[in-house]
Amino acid sequence: MLGLAHLDRPFDYLVDEAMDSDAQPGVRVRVRFSGRLVDGFVLERLPESDHGGRLAWLDRVVSPERVLTPDLARLARAVADRYAGTMPDVLRLAIPPRHARVEKADPRGDPELEIVAPSAERWHAYDGGAEFLAALHDATLHPRVCWQARPGEDVAARLAELAATVAAQGRGVVIVVPDQRDLDRLDAACRPLLGDWCITLAAGLGPTARYRRWLAVLRGQARVVIGTRSAVFAPVADLGLTVVFDDGDPSLDEPRSPYPHPREVAVLRAHQSASALVIGGFARTAEAQALVESGWARSLTAPRETIRADMPRVEGISDDDRRVAGDPLARSARIPAIAFDAARRALADDAPVLFIVPRRGYLPSVACARCRTHARCRSCHGPLQMGDRGDLSCRWCGRLETRFVCPACGGTAVRALMIGDKRTAEELGRAFTGIPVVTSGGDKIVDEIDAGARVVVATPGAQPHAAGGYGAAVLLDTWAQLDRQDLRAAEEAVRTWMSVATLVRPHGDGGRVVIVADATLLPVQALIRWDPAGFAGHELALRRELRFPPAVTMASIDGPPAAISAFLGMVDTPPGAQQLGPVPLPPGVRPPAGAEPGEPLERVLLRTDRGHGRDLAAALRAAQVLRHARHEDTAGIRVQVDPPTIG
Incomplete structure (x- = not known):
């Protein structure tokens, strides 16, 4: 476990007779390397070595617990090769640090609940859904699908049904979701069907609790693992199904070397273990679409008539919507009349309204009021922001700017380039007097709100769930998402918009989504038509033409x-x-x-x-x-x- 590329290979050591029974493949050991003691794993035991030089002795067995299973070792090697990394770096992601007291504690017994496969009839609403379930019931088959969840779908319930279907056969399941909020909902859905056969793995548990649960999975005391990024490596026995939901969420991007994405790890694992795979989401990534177009996976989508019945009414902004007689400023209004109309109608029906703002804060981006040059920090050159008290500070280093002077023209005043969630909530509070205003974003995320008339202002990914669904949603400042200099800007925008729109009531119940963007833009049309697969196909074709990943x-x-x-x-x-x-x-x-x-x-x-x-x-x-x-x-x-x- 040295982590150096030129030492990423097995080394042979002699095993003392006293350690012979404990030094089995998969256990943690300590060995002497270049004059110092280092940690390692036993990969295999051999009767003799082909090394021509003198062999050192194994120093000691740290623990007889065989934490590195053969399947996990093969997966770690494949991931390291796929990402030009080292196997020790992958194993640091896959195997949590050891806690001796946890290993020595009495292991819990097998759960008493007998898992019964649920009916899962709601999967029949998807084209090929019945055949997919039948393949899951057959342990000799390993279907691979890219699931397009229909608008308003109870994703946690559907995933719990899949997990119970496979676990009832005695096989293992791994489900990966982006963040703790998704994990909490999934856990609540799995408990009634799986009881203690289901274990959650997430970094927020703390090292001791996480290792305790990880050991329970290793020892076969749980068949279903649900968790965030690193849970994709969970050592479940007899893996039957791996699920990665919302694979385009940036929370799934691994920040540690060799930076493996759970989707790609799941693909490698499904191939190695000949198990089923589901890559799902309300939107679809170009990577998932590439798997479909290559024939490696099938597309699992609902019929168009079902989607049209489930989705809210989605409206983009045209020139006519921005033109109001006698108001020359209407064309540049941040919140056009059509958006206010949708909000008022929803509030009149005693339904909550959701406003999505790309950035948190008050004025997260400002520029010189005279020449429009972006205001930058004199210390680190990061962007300056303005708080609700008019103070300027750097978004990167936090340094206060007490006397701003534009380096281009010498101006000393600033103007807003972007309005954040706090300023938006302030403006909406004045526009809808008497209506409660809730903000969700940053370090203050609201998970659920009660039914009733209220205005919710949230940043992408922080939108609360509303009992009974939102009556309307308004997507503001969409240019900030579409104009980013990033290959995935349009894909990420569509993913964000669809995750918001799925929280809104169906159009038959009055649900409306207003997206403040040109209705003719392709990403906006993907939302209006609710066609994430078509948009992903267009993105993939464009990347093939330009020679960008995943092409x-x-x-x-x-x-x-x-x-x-x-x-x-x-x-x-x-x-x-x-x-x-x-x-x-x-x-x-x-x-x-x-x-x-x-x-x-x-x-x-x-x-x-x-x-x-x-x-x-x-x-x-x-x-x-x-x-x-x-x-x-x-x-x-x-x-x-x-x-x-x-x-």
């Missing part, structure tokens, strides 16, 4: 210019590979570990066709091995295969 395999190398240049000189790229850059590191991307504060950072992209993707990963890994073996000073380099952010 190709792309790797980013971030770091100081000199270090990147030295590293690229060691990479033996596959035939046809193309280099893009170097360019300055995109804004908002965190610097690589080890980078010196304030030093210039660049990014280089390497891309090749999918057929040579493994060759590119192998070449990058070989370069990592070479630079570590040479002990060259290339600290601050980050190598990431298929990074989530490219623009």
Whole structure:
């Protein structure tokens, strides 16, 4: 577990007779390496070694618990190879740190509840849903589907039904969701069907509780694991089904090396274990669409008439909507008349109304009032924001700006470029007098609200669930999502909008969604027609034309210019590979570990066709091995295969 690329291979050690019974494959051990004691795992026991030199002795067995199962070892190796990383780094993500007291505690007994497969009739509302369930009941089959949840679907209940169907056969299930709020809802849905056979795994549990639950899964005392990112590695026995829901959520992007995405790990695991796989969501990513178009997975969607009956009425903004007689400012109104009309009608029906604002805060982005130059921090050059008391501060470093002077024109006044949730709530409180206003975002997220007339202002992903659904939803400042210099900007916008729209009542019950954006834009049309699969197909076709992931395999190398240049000189790229850059590191991307504060950072992209993707990963890994073996000073380099952010 040294974490160095040139040492990412097995090493042979002699086992003392006293440790012979405990030193079994999968246990934690301590060994002496280069004069110091390091942690490791026993991969296998061999009668003799092919190493020609002198072998050292195993120092001690840390624990006889066989935490590294053969399946997990194969998966970790495959993930490391896929992402040009090291197996120790993957194992740090997959196996939680040891707690001796937890291992020594009396293990809990098997749960008493007998799992009974539910009817799951609501899956029949999807084309091919009955056949999919029949395949899950047959342990010899392993269906792979990309599930398009219909508007208003009770996702937690549907996933609980799938888990109970597979667990009733004695097989294991792993379900991965983006965050704790999703996990809480899923846990509440699973408990009545699975009882203690279901275990949750999330970082918020704390190290002791998490290891206790992880051990229970390892020992076969749970068949179903639900959790966030790293739960995709859970050591369930006889895996029958893996589910990754809302795979486009940024919360699923792993920030630690080698940065594996749970969707890709689930695909590798389903292939290795010949088990079923479900990649689901209200929207669809280009990566999921690529699996469908390749024939590796099937699309599971509801008929159009069902979708039309379940979805709210969605309205974009046209020129006619912005034109109000006698009001020359109507065309530039942030909240047009059609949005106010939808909100008033919903509140009159005693229903809550949801307003989505892309940024939290009061005025999260400001510019010089004279020349419109973006206001920047003098210390770190980050964007300045204005609080509700008129004070300016940096969004990056938090430094207060007591005397702003525009470096371009010398102006001392600022104007708003974007309005945050706090300012929006303040304005709506004045517009709808007597109506309660609730804000949700940042460190104050509201999970549920009661029925009744109220205005809710939330940032994307922080929208509360409303009892009985919202009467209307208004999506504001959509330009801030669509205009981002990011490959996934449009995809992420559609995913956000659909997750909001699914909380609104069906149009037959008066539900309306107003999106303040040009109705002719393709992402807006995807929401109006509720056609996430069609939009994902268009995105995938566009990326094929432009040669961007997932149509190709792309790797980013971030770091100081000199270090990147030295590293690229060691990479033996596959035939046809193309280099893009170097360019300055995109804004908002965190610097690589080890980078010196304030030093210039660049990014280089390497891309090749999918057929040579493994060759590119192998070449990058070989370069990592070479630079570590040479002990060259290339600290601050980050190598990431298929990074989530490219623009």
